[in-house]
Amino acid sequence: MFDLIVRHCTLPDGRSHQDIGVSNGRITALHPAIAGKAAQEIDAAGHLVSPPFVDAHFHMDSTLSYGQPRVNQSGTLLEGIALWGELKPHLTQDAIVERALRYGDWAVAKGLLAIRSHVDVCDPRLLAVEALLHVKQQLKPYLDLQLVAFPQDGLLRSPGALAQLTRALDMGVDVVGGIPHFERTMADGAESVRILCELAAERGLRVDMHCDETDDPLSRHIETLASHTHRLGLHGRVAGSHLTSMHSMDNYYVSKLLPLIKESGVAAIANPLINITLQGRHDTYPKRRGMTRVPEMLAAGIDVAFGHDCVMDPWYGLGSADMLEVAHMGLHVAQMTSQAAMRQCFEAVTSTPARILGLEGYGLEVGCHADFVLLQAHDPAEAIRLRATRLAVVRRGQVIAHTPPTVATLKLPQRPSSVAWSLSA
Ligand code: FE2
Numbered sequence: 001m002f003d004l005i006v007r008h009c010t011l012p013d014g015r016s017h018q019d020i021g022v023s024n025g026r027i028t029a030l031h032p033a034i035a036g037k038a039a040q041e042i043d044a045a046g047h048l049v050s051p052p053f054v055d056a057h058f059h060m061d062s063t064l065s066y067g068q069p070r071v072n073q074s075g076t077l078l079e080g081i082a083l084w085g086e087l088k089p090h091l092t093q094d095a096i097v098e099r100a101l102r103y104g105d106w107a108v109a110k111g112l113l114a115i116r117s118h119v120d121v122c123d124p125r126l127l128a129v130e131a132l133l134h135v136k137q138q139l140k141p142y143l144d145l146q147l148v149a150f151p152q153d154g155l156l157r158s159p160g161a162l163a164q165l166t167r168a169l170d171m172g173v174d175v176v177g178g179i180p181h182f183e184r185t186m187a188d189g190a191e192s193v194r195i196l197c198e199l200a201a202e203r204g205l206r207v208d209m210h211c212d213e214t215d216d217p218l219s220r221h222i223e224t225l226a227s228h229t230h231r232l233g234l235h236g237r238v239a240g241s242h243l244t245s246m247h248s249m250d251n252y253y254v255s256k257l258l259p260l261i262k263e264s265g266v267a268a269i270a271n272p273l274i275n276i277t278l279q280g281r282h283d284t285y286p287k288r289r290g291m292t293r294v295p296e297m298l299a300a301g302i303d304v305a306f307g308h309d310c311v312m313d314p315w316y317g318l319g320s321a322d323m324l325e326v327a328h329m330g331l332h333v334a335q336m337t338s339q340a341a342m343r344q345c346f347e348a349v350t351s352t353p354a355r356i357l358g359l360e361g362y363g364l365e366v367g368c369h370a371d372f373v374l375l376q377a378h379d380p381a382e383a384i385r386l387r388a389t390r391l392a393v394v395r396r397g398q399v400i401a402h403t404p405p406t407v408a409t410l411k412l413p414q415r416p417s418s419v420a421w422s423l424s425a
Pocket of ligand 1: 057058059118210309
């Protein structure tokens with residue numbers, strides 16, 4: 001007897017006609033035509049069942065604050081940071097908690113069940129840290145929230161940042177963050193990377209730095225990050241977020257850099273929606289698109305995830321917690337249009353970020369947590385094409401969200417009366 005059986009599933013790796021049996025919150029059977037009964041049965045009718053979406057890069061403390069105190073006029077990263085600085089003294093814990101929980105609801109509805117969120121520690125009150133630690137506990141039954149201690153105004157540039165970052169880790173923040181390209185000099189940036197990697201090594205923590213989020217091809221902190229990761233034996237525990245300077249780097253230098261990143265086991269997190277919006281703002285034409293070199297890193301064997309980064313905040317006025325929208329933009333900007341590349345884009349918002357976050361029991365195998373999403377699509381490429389409807393979202397064997405299938409009803413003489421939104425060929 002199972003608690004739940006989902007029948008006639010297609011899996012992201014192409015396996016079809018699969019039944020998923022769930023007991024006590026775990027997947028306990030996965031094969032065609034499971035015999036026996038369950039308290040609840042769902043017929044997937046051949047639709048895609050995926051492990052949950054995972055966002056490897058987000059800012060839960062600033063989300064849904066768009067327009068406070070005003071809208072970013074230049075559209076640049078630097079005006080966004082300045083705006084956030086204006087808003088910070090007026091933040092309240094209640095407001096941060098309310099906005100973050102509201103975003104958590106959006107995420108669950110979209111099958112996004114794990115988020116790595118940076119939290120700004122450049123506020124002596126550590127208001128956002130306290131708020132998001134509270135939110136993490138509140139969301140725990142539905143969503144895994146991993147927090148990164150992020151010195152938004154610079155570890156060395158902002159007075160007290162290192163002490164505050166350390167205090168945030170003591171309070172329970174999970175990951176060490178950084179922002180070397182925002183320090184006063186390249187040398188300070190490199191020094192901040194050394195300090196932060198050594199801090200993570202001492203404490204046995206993971207590292208995820210905003211790294212080289214600039215169009216300056218000479219911003220090469222990723223090289224330093226890879227080097228310290230290798231020196232300290234942090235392989236597999238470090239990620240470089242953004243890495244947009246790599247878009248503008250000389251090809252010869254990149255041919256040296258990629259093997260160094262691979263050797264160190266550093267993962268890359270691109271943020272397609274934000275990178276294409278913020279980068280290239282100082283260009284006329286041709287206008288650089290700014291996203292890092294995703295296909296080239298994948299070809300070099302480097303893990304690359306896509307993050308949402310921002311939703312309705314000082315940096316970005318759009319977004320809806322839909323990781324398929326993120327994958328859709330990433331696919332276009334990186335020109336990843338082959339069937340294999342489209343599957344890689346789907347993995348960049350599911351299994352790859354799960355690996356970067358170190359999520360336990362993630363995936364669709366016997367023994368994994370019974371966490372998955374039933375999509376109104378038949379394969380990963382179709383899911384991205386349609387930003388497919390999340391027919392059901394399951395967490396630990398319980399359906400925690402569902403959305404009716406999208407069907408358009410037409411009023412055209414001598415044409416079909418309705419058409420399923422998937423518009424399958
Ligand atoms: Fe970010």
